[in-house]
Amino acid sequence: MYVTDKILPELPAPSNAKGLVYWLKNNLFSSPLNIVITFLGFYLVYKILPPAIQWAFIDATWVAETREECLGEGKGACWAYIGNRFGQVMYGFYPPAEYWRPNLAGILLILLTIPLFIEKMPKKVWLGAFILLVFPFIAYVLIHGGMLGLSEVGTDRWGGLMLTLIISLVGIAAALPLGIILALGRRSEMPIVKSISIIFIEFWRGVPLITVLFMASVMLPLFLPAGSDFDKLARAMIGIILFQSAYVAEVVRGGLQAIPKGQYEAAVAMGLSYWKSMFLIILPQALKLVIPGLVNTFIALFKDTTLVLIIGLFDLLLIIENVLGSDAAWLGFFTEGLVFAAFVFWIFCFSMSRYSMALERKLDTGHRS
């Protein structure tokens, strides 16, 4: 017989189970093939990175008044050209004297959004509702003008990063609620609601976004009564919202299906109505589960906004490619323009990705029942 009344103490892990050497050995040099790939990787980085840094930073021209200052032997990237046309890159053909209006709208949005991230902030729901339902009108009045003494700036003069952000923010803010409703509709037990949701989702998922935008800009006016003038940007936005809501709906539906039946039963067994059990119990869990998928959709939406260039809206990419690229005073710096556009898109997409990861960690209560 063997009996012990002593519990063994915990010991630290040995050095060959952690640390840098352990990591290198396990991740980079674990097999002959991995060793070859590691050295090949190092070689490629060595060949590509130094010249790229040389071009983009060391030899670059940051400040210049004319194109000529950027040219010559040993000159790298000409960022001065972006700087000189910065207004257009940001605002398109928006009158420079009125730049303060979109700026004010942007600052207002940021100031309104900050409290949402404060943990103990009371009445968050009302603030959120204000941002979603009231702020868009304030922003529209500010940016579009034509009332309250503000001069009118038509949407045809909106452009650049401002337009890209407006389309994506409106797209995300509208596609998410619409998508949630569609997802609930598709899982509804009411046959008519279910059929309408399925038809809607499958229709919009079945057509390419380019087609939707063409339809919105070219075909739709043909069906509207003669003389009715429906803003081109608004048409494009509605197209994007309907299109993306179908994708959001399917992502959300995936989350709804992952919630165990017991959660639905526990919710209704306490006397919660359908909508209360959805909004208080099911959706908070389902949406948390599908954060990666939702952010994926939103990043795709953000990048897809560049497609509005085919219906002649001057988003960030079209401004850089078309307007700046053909600017006689600054010919020949197409690469810089595209690199800059790529960088701006990457910053926004990467931020969304990081934010979603932080959000997942914050909402993780460590358990799925």
Place this chain on the structure above:
Amino acid sequence: MSEANTQAQQDYAIRMINLNKWYGDFHVLKNINLDVAQGERIVICGPSGSGKSTVIRCINHLEEHQKGQIIVNGDEITGDVKQLERLRRDVGMCFQHFNLFPHLSILDNLTLAPIWVRKIPKAEAEATAMKYLERVKIPDQANKYPGQLSGGQQQRVAIARSLCMNPKIMLFDEPTSALDPEMISEVLDVMVELAEEGGMTMLCVTHEMGFAKQVADRVIFMDAGQIIEENTPNEFFNNPQSERTQLFLSQIIAH
């Protein structure tokens, strides 16, 4: 319905009259007739697949019956949504797998229904919640999440969550079946206390025969969708009438 008849109905917490239910072609409940008096404590047992869970899930309409009547607190269940919401306020339920809401703290789990269904002010709902958490002996866990609690603690929270709605009827659907052996007694203790306090109608599907002997007014044995035997615990365990019951009892006592 005459005045006297209504009065008679009121004396019963639950009446089932010729209840029948099918899952597709499978006849899962066959002519169930069961009257439960106000405040009565009933244990339902039987082999798996006998329809015992289905019976109590029909009471709060988590399962729909196809034939017969169920009358709860004098109201016949029709499937009308508004009526169901009303009915479910007064019928608490504990599930085999607890079904706590993992995204809410324990306290929020307990106050959610009182606040959103009964429209009780938050502070008052929290006070009630703490009172019941103390009764199930885990007030110190109020700010944790369900995932941080053991199975036994979760089931006690689930019981407290139902009690917060101040139900007239409590349904227990195999509340200890998913628990580790060490934790069964802490849940049963709470249930015994609740039963001995009286006043609340309790229906409990369970295999805990000790619990049945201790608190049940009546034990119901089901098999193949039927009620086979129905008796006081004393008679049921010491003098089972049907062969099926005798077999069942010999099997669970053998282990």
